Amino acid sequence: MGADVGLPRAQRARHRRRARGLPRAPRRAGHAPARALRHRPRDPAGRARPGPAEDRARAVILRREGEHVLGVTQTAHSALTGHIAAAWTPRPELPWDALLTAAAIHDVGWAPWELAPQIDPRTGLPYQFYEVPDREYAEIWARGTDAAATFGRTVGLLVSRHFTRLAGRREGVRELIERERERQAALTAALGLDAATLDAASDLLARWDAISLDVCGGREPELGAWPFAVDRLVVRFEARELPAGAIVAREVGMAGGGSGHPHARA
Structure with missing residues (x-):
């Protein structure tokens, strides 16, 4: 308790990052000029300024419709994943309630x-979620797995497993992956869940995530045999025209045909 008290500020920051499993922060250039973010409103001198949150182009999933580019926030996609999960045919052998919560959050x-996404200088658009640099990616997921744990131990375990599944090929987040592996081992032992159940739950969460990403990105999801408990599913989400355009609503309907394949429309 209070182990960092009295240390220099920079050293305390390094200790906090190490304790959370985050990679070391890169050194900053002494007087590097700030790069203007193209999606932000500008003052009369042409300088970018933050502006209110509702005026920012918040997006990490890009949806192209003709000449237009729409952005869907990762959190909107997450909520949509929860709606898809809630419509799925339940599997009572899995920790279903916790799995639905994990999908949504x-x-x-x-x-x-x-609220202030990084901009890809090559495109002038926000980075897509898979393009975010490792340091920021680690910060996002360290925060996310900690937050998920507040929804319950099983929810925290499932979200932690989802992260390590996604981040397995990112060398820059190995410390955080190791931290999460330790969390997973402790929670698995405490909850008494077997590996087969956890693997099946993680596979289903990954499948819901992929379907939601397809829907948000304007692609027809691969459903195979109709998996939902209803004959027709309509999901809705909001997107923003980029850069810094209007917010628009999108609706996608899926219905099980005679072949079991979905029919999606936007």
């Missing part, structure tokens, strides 16, 4: 980033 760690 699995990207909760992205919320602060969405």
Whole structure:
């Protein structure tokens, strides 16, 4: 308790990052000029200024419709994942309630980033979620797995497993992956869940996540045999025209045909 008290500020920050499993922060250039963010409103001199949150182009999933580019926030996608999960045919052998909650909040760690997303200088658009640099990615998921744990131990375990599944190939987040592996081992032992149940739950969460990403990105999801408990499913989400355009609503309907394949429309 209070182990960092009395240390220099920079050293305390390094200790906090190490304790959370985050990679070391890179050194900052002494007087590097700030790069203007193209999606932000500008003052008369042409300088970018933050503006209110509702005026920012918040998006990490890009949806192209003709010549237009729409952005869907990662948190909106996460909520949509929860709606898809809630319509799924239940599997009583799995921790169903916790799994539905995990689906809806699995990207909760992205919320602060969405308020001021980084811009890809090559495109002038926000980075897509898979393009976010490792340091920021680790910060987002360290925050997200900690937040998910507040919804319950099983929810926290499922979201932690989802993160390590997604981040397995990112060398820059190995410390956080190791931290989460320790969390998973402790929670698995405490909850008494077997590996087969956890693997099945994690597979289903990943499948819901992929369907939601397809819907948000304007692609027809691969459903195979009709998996929902209803004959027709209509999901809705909001997107923003980029850069810094109007917010628009999108509706996608899916119905099980005679072949079991969905029919999606936007």
